[in-house]
Amino acid sequence: MIKPSMAIRAALGLAIVAALAACDRTPTLYQPGQYKGAPVVAPQDSPRFGGDKAKLDAALNTRTELQNEYSRTEKK
Amino acid sequence: MARMKFLCDVSRCIECNGCVTACKNANETPWGVNRRRVVTLNDGVPGERSISVACMHCSDAPCQAVCPVDCFVTTADGVVLHDKDLCIGCGYCFYACPFGAPQFPSTGAFGLRGKMDKCTFCSGGPGKGSEEEQFKKYGQNRIAQGKLPLCAEMCSTKALLAGDGDVVAGIYRERATVRAKGADVWGWGTAYGTDKQPEAKPAAAKPEAKK
Numbered sequence: 001m002i003k004p005s006m007a008i009r010a011a012l013g014l015a016i017v018a019a020l021a022a023c024d025r026t027p028t029l030y031q032p033g034q035y036k037g038a039p040v041v042a043p044q045d046s047p048r049f050g051g052d053k054a055k056l057d058a059a060l061n062t063r064t065e066l067q068n069e070y071s072r073t074e075k076k
Numbered sequence: 077m078a079r080m081k082f083l084c085d086v087s088r089c090i091e092c093n094g095c096v097t098a099c100k101n102a103n104e105t106p107w108g109v110n111r112r113r114v115v116t117l118n119d120g121v122p123g124e125r126s127i128s129v130a131c132m133h134c135s136d137a138p139c140q141a142v143c144p145v146d147c148f149v150t151t152a153d154g155v156v157l158h159d160k161d162l163c164i165g166c167g168y169c170f171y172a173c174p175f176g177a178p179q180f181p182s183t184g185a186f187g188l189r190g191k192m193d194k195c196t197f198c199s200g201g202p203g204k205g206s207e208e209e210q211f212k213k214y215g216q217n218r219i220a221q222g223k224l225p226l227c228a229e230m231c232s233t234k235a236l237l238a239g240d241g242d243v244v245a246g247i248y249r250e251r252a253t254v255r256a257k258g259a260d261v262w263g264w265g266t267a268y269g270t271d272k273q274p275e276a277k278p279a280a281a282k283p284e285a286k287k
Binding site for chain 1: 078147152153157158162200202203204220223224228231234237239240244247251254
């Protein structure tokens with residue numbers, strides 16, 4: 001025979017599982033593939049980078065890091 | 077994979093509007109269209125905060141979800157762009173956007189709306205065309221030149237940061253660590269300030285007027 005306390009614990013456990021499941025990421029409303037416009041030209045396909053994504057990322061990260069005055073003014 | 081993001085450090089923003097001017101100058105947006113603007117909260121009150129706002133290039137962009145002609149696209153770098161050739165200027169995106177980013181130039185009489193215009197993270201727009209044609213439609217494409225948006229690069233106090241979200245977060249984390257210590261380093265209060273207003277200095281006792 002199941003004791004009432006066990007039933008309460010089981011119900012509580014189920015409630016916790018349900019609550020945690022509800023914490024999952026909300027579904028994305030926009031579904032990929034809906035876009036009907038002109039194709040996007042990737043920035044790395046510009047003459048300067050010639051399709052090299054790593055080179056583009058490195059250039060952008062260098063610029064981003066220049067915004068950090070701590071790295072510019074203090075030698076670590 | 078990089079995800080391009082803006083971050084405005086409200087503790088540093090001095091409301092100079094340099095970012096607004098830089099954006100307008102770089103992209104030559106028409107009169108009445110401000111892709112970026114500075115909003116000040118509690119203006120004139122001690123502890124006021126200013127924040128530079130533009131399109132935040134949301135991961136799950138509401139403008140994209142509501143667009144009836146599906147003219148929005150998220151690029152591989154996480155930049156939200158829209159095709160002006162498809163846009164019908166309906167204004168749904170304006171209502172959906174929590175930041176008020178979509179802008180509509182008035183064309184003709186009676187306040188007729190033109191096609192939507194918004195921040196492109198200085199990465200041009202979709203489609204191919206002559207450089208001049210693309211510039212007229214979307215503005216500069218600085219990302220293709222390995223440069224960041226001009227608003228962030230022009231920011232005098234480096235309040236406005238732009239770039240890969242991970243790198244930007246790293247820079248901001250370092251600032252927050254320098255600003256505060258201990259448990260105060262992390263959290264909302266560090267990032268956006270607290271409710272505590274600085275105590276007003278007691279007014280200097282005025283010398284009594286001689287009778």
